[in-house]
Amino acid sequence: MRQPIQSGRRTPLTFNITPLIDVVFLLIIFFLVASHFVKSESSQAVELPIAKSGQTDAQDKPYRLTVTIDQNGDFHMAGQSLDEVTAFQRISQLATEASAANEEPQIRIRPDRFGVYGPFRKLYEHCAKVGIRRIQFAVSDGQ
Numbered sequence: 001m002r003q004p005i006q007s008g009r010r011t012p013l014t015f016n017i018t019p020l021i022d023v024v025f026l027l028i029i030f031f032l033v034a035s036h037f038v039k040s041e042s043s044q045a046v047e048l049p050i051a052k053s054g055q056t057d058a059q060d061k062p063y064r065l066t067v068t069i070d071q072n073g074d075f076h077m078a079g080q081s082l083d084e085v086t087a088f089q090r091i092s093q094l095a096t097e098a099s100a101a102n103e104e105p106q107i108r109i110r111p112d113r114f115g116v117y118g119p120f121r122k123l124y125e126h127c128a129k130v131g132i133r134r135i136q137f138a139v140s141d142g143q
Contacts, residue, residue: 046112051139063098073119
């Protein structure tokens with residue numbers, strides 16, 4: 001905005017930094033919330049199975065869902081404990097959304113090393129039923 005010129009006297013030029021401060025605070029809040037969602041994906045503490053070899057997967061896929069199965073056989077997704085029906089509905093929804101976008105859905109399973117096998121088997125069978133062929137297992141290197 002143009003400053004009016006007064007005859008004979010010049011007013012000093014001032015900057016209004018209030019909008020800049022607002023934008024900086026909004027960016028800070030955005031990154032705090034985004035980091036919370038990234039951390040909450042694997043927030044359920046489980047003791048992962050030990051593997052002698054494996055690959056590090058640092059890439060984030062757009063149609064990937066991480067499912068944690070704790071020692072009692074309970075399902076956890078995005079930091080929430082879910083019953084079997086709700087967990088399977090989310091997996092089916094992921095498969096539907098990915099196929100609509102011509103993408104391949106992917107499931108990452110984080111099973112507890114001392115957990116029961118039944119829920120894991122049901123999850124694996126449900127993934128096959130809805131057409132999810134890419135399944136990754138989170139493992140520990142034992143260190």
